[in-house]
Amino acid sequence: MLNKYTFLAIPFRSKNTMLAEISCSTNSNSSNHTTTTVITSPAPSYTAHLPSKLKAFFRISGSNHKKDSSVGSTNDCSLSNEEMDSSSLTSNISNGSEKIVFTGCKNIEKSKTIGSKFLNNHSQKLRRVASAPNAKLSNNKSVNKFYKEDYFETTNDISVPARILSEMNRSGTFKRTYSSNSIKIKRVEVGPNSFQKIKLLGKGDVGKVYLVREKKSSKLYAMKVLSKREMIKRNKIKRALAEQEILATSNHPFIVTLYHSFQSEEYLYLCMEYCMGGEFFRALQTRPGKSLLEEDAKFYAAEVIAALEYLHLMGFIYRDLKPENILLHQSGHIMLSDFDLSKQSHPANMPGIVKNSSSNAPPSIDTKSCIANLRTNSFVGTEEYIAPEVIKGCGHTSAVDWWTLGILIYEMLYGSTPFKGQNRNATFSNILRNDVYFHDNGIQQISSLCKSLIRKLLCKDENRRLGSKAGATDVKTHPFFKNTQWALLRHTTPPIIPQQSFGTDTINFRNINESFSLDMEGEKMIEVHGENPFEDFNSVTLHHDGDDYSEEI
Numbered sequence: 169m170l171n172k173y174t175f176l177a178i179p180f181r182s183k184n185t186m187l188a189e190i191s192c193s194t195n196s197n198s199s200n201h202t203t204t205t206v207i208t209s210p211a212p213s214y215t216a217h218l219p220s221k222l223k224a225f226f227r228i229s230g231s232n233h234k235k236d237s238s239v240g241s242t243n244d245c246s247l248s249n250e251e252m253d254s255s256s257l258t259s260n261i262s263n264g265s266e267k268i269v270f271t272g273c274k275n276i277e278k279s280k281t282i283g284s285k286f287l288n289n290h291s292q293k294l295r296r297v298a299s300a301p302n303a304k305l306s307n308n309k310s311v312n313k314f315y316k317e318d319y320f321e322t323t324n325d326i327s328v329p330a331r332i333l334s335e336m337n338r339s340g341t342f343k344r345t346y347s348s349n350s351i352k353i354k355r356v357e358v359g360p361n362s363f364q365k366i367k368l369l370g371k372g373d374v375g376k377v378y379l380v381r382e383k384k385s386s387k388l389y390a391m392k393v394l395s396k397r398e399m400i401k402r403n404k405i406k407r408a409l410a411e412q413e414i415l416a417t418s419n420h421p422f423i424v425t426l427y428h429s430f431q432s433e434e435y436l437y438l439c440m441e442y443c444m445g446g447e448f449f450r451a452l453q454t455r456p457g458k459s460l461l462e463e464d465a466k467f468y469a470a471e472v473i474a475a476l477e478y479l480h481l482m483g484f485i486y487r488d489l490k491p492e493n494i495l496l497h498q499s500g501h502i503m504l505s506d507f508d509l510s511k512q513s514h515p516a517n518m519p520g521i522v523k524n525s526s527s528n529a530p531p532s533i534d535t536k537s538c539i540a541n542l543r544t545n546s547f548v549g550t551e552e553y554i555a556p557e558v559i560k561g562c563g564h565t566s567a568v569d570w571w572t573l574g575i576l577i578y579e580m581l582y583g584s585t586p587f588k589g590q591n592r593n594a595t596f597s598n599i600l601r602n603d604v605y606f607h608d609n610g611i612q613q614i615s616s617l618c619k620s621l622i623r624k625l626l627c628k629d630e631n632r633r634l635g636s637k638a639g640a641t642d643v644k645t646h647p648f649f650k651n652t653q654w655a656l657l658r659h660t661t662p663p664i665i666p667q668q669s670f671g672t673d674t675i676n677f678r679n680i681n682e683s684f685s686l687d688m689e690g691e692k693m694i695e696v697h698g699e700n701p702f703e704d705f706n707s708v709t710l711h712h713d714g715d716d717y718s719e720e721i
């Protein structure tokens with residue numbers, strides 16, 4: 169007997185399409201079942217046929233639903249048997265050319281059949297809008313332009329509520345919603361002078377990341393400041409533009425949130441959610457043997473897979489997965505950051521459908537097809553994490569992300585990467601020639617299922633690598649993840665809860681000396697051949713529903 173039915177809706181780029189993780193759990197816990205489906209949700213009228221909890225859950229463009237449910241919560245989204253009975257959860261409402269089919273019923277077998285039928289019949293009709301941000305523009309003005317006034321003045325009408333939700337602080341969980349309409353993009357509402365610099369959190373080769381406080385709201389943010397001069401010198405302009413686009417387009421619990429992006433004469437600014445827990449890398453370094461227990465590693469691997477699945481669906485290859493780029497939210501959940509090496513497919517393809525031959529479970533999503541047309545040649549990545557096809561320089565695809573996942577899982581368990589050599593050439597040679605070797609790490613016996621997963625991810629032939637057929641679905645259905653409740657990840661307590669940081673103490677970050685200070689006074693416009701090469705950098709402010717939990721100091 170089915171007693172819980174849980175949903176996690178993830179928007180696609182098109183506001184009319186969602187990816188929904190549907191978890192059904194039965195009284196006998198053994199038959200837990202999770203599936204992924206695609207829902208197109210074009211017209212508010214369809215909601216009339218859905219039970220009220222689902223109405224709140226799928227907030228569709230034009231509908232006036234109360235914005236009170238946290239997506240994926242077992243509490244607000246589990247339906248009682250009566251609700252399931254009374255509303256006959258199967259809705260198939262046609263509205264002109266668009267359809268919404270929501271599958272679900274008390275009887276899990278029936279649900280599966282309906283799901284399969286829908287996906288088979290309608291997979292060709294799912295619509296996606298290529299490269300359009302997953303959000304509504306608040307007005308028709310182009311937000312792509314370089315507004316001079318933006319970086320001199322702070323507007324007075326920032327309507328960001330500054331109260332802390334005590335529940336959020338107690339539970340440490342996310343309050344944001346992740347529906348397609350939960351972001352509103354507006355012309356940028358802040359500039360460098362709107363923030364007070366508190367501390368340097370990290371630095372890269374073209375920029376620095378600061379903990380800053382917004383003067384008006386007293387909220388803390390992480391501000392990435394990129395030097396235009398350095399970007400021009402190092403030919404990294406395109407990467408900065410790509411990073412802004414990916415951050416502004418993404419709306420996922422495991423991907424760092426962007427709030428503002430803007431530029432001054434000499435710098436680009438990305439104002440992001442401050443991940444108080446610091447780098448996952450640092451958390452790993454402080455563990456015995458710099459490693460995690462297998463079950464704990466499985467948890468982080470699952471969150472990373474969920475984030476990669478989303479990125480691939482959006483048409484992005486991440487290309488730089490490593491513990492340094494995984495940040496920890498104060499709740500302990502991961503947040504992928506640093507998208508300057510990511511690559512976007514223009515346009516992303518429609519997701520395909522994978523039929524599940526082994527059981528009568530409904531089909532799953534094929535994320536591989538979303539970026540099947542994207543093959544790129546640049547030599548990017550981090551030495552120990554680079555995939556063989558990148559070293560060979562014969563072009564690479566989204567399969568590189570599954571390779572890096574294999575390295576990451578190995579590193580989480582063994583405290584080091586599998587192909588590390590004495591120097592760069594030795595490392596590359598190991599990557600190309602050596603099989604992965606599982607030594608005794610002296611701490612725990614790694615299960616054969618886990619080793620099998622790693623071996624399959626670290627397959628040198630990208631066409632035979634796990635993930636090469638249907639993307640994330642291949643990886644998620646590996647028996648190692650048999651007990652993983654994909655839809656409930658966000659509501660699972662993470663193995664490491666970062667030391668609670670109070671205000672600006674940055675205890676989870678190492679101390680970095682600031683060798684030079686960013687001088688924001690007296691800036692000079694940077695031009696190349698009389699043109700502003702950063703003209704296409706989007707200066708925007710993004711309002712997210714449910715963001716009123718940010719810490720106020």
Ligand SMILES: Nc1ncnc2c1ncn2[C@@H]1O[C@H](COP(=O)(O)OP(=O)(O)OP(=O)(O)O)[C@@H](O)[C@H]1O
Pocket residue numbers: 369370371372373374375376377390392424440441442443444446447492493495505506507508
């Ligand atoms: N949102 C954030 N919250 C907290 N700390 C952050 C955040 N973003 C970045 N950092 C810190 O700043 C460091 C550098 O950030 P990031 O890797 O994005 O910069 P980068 O200049 O692109 O570096 P790289 O040259 O390695 O690509 C991170 O490793 C992390 O310690």
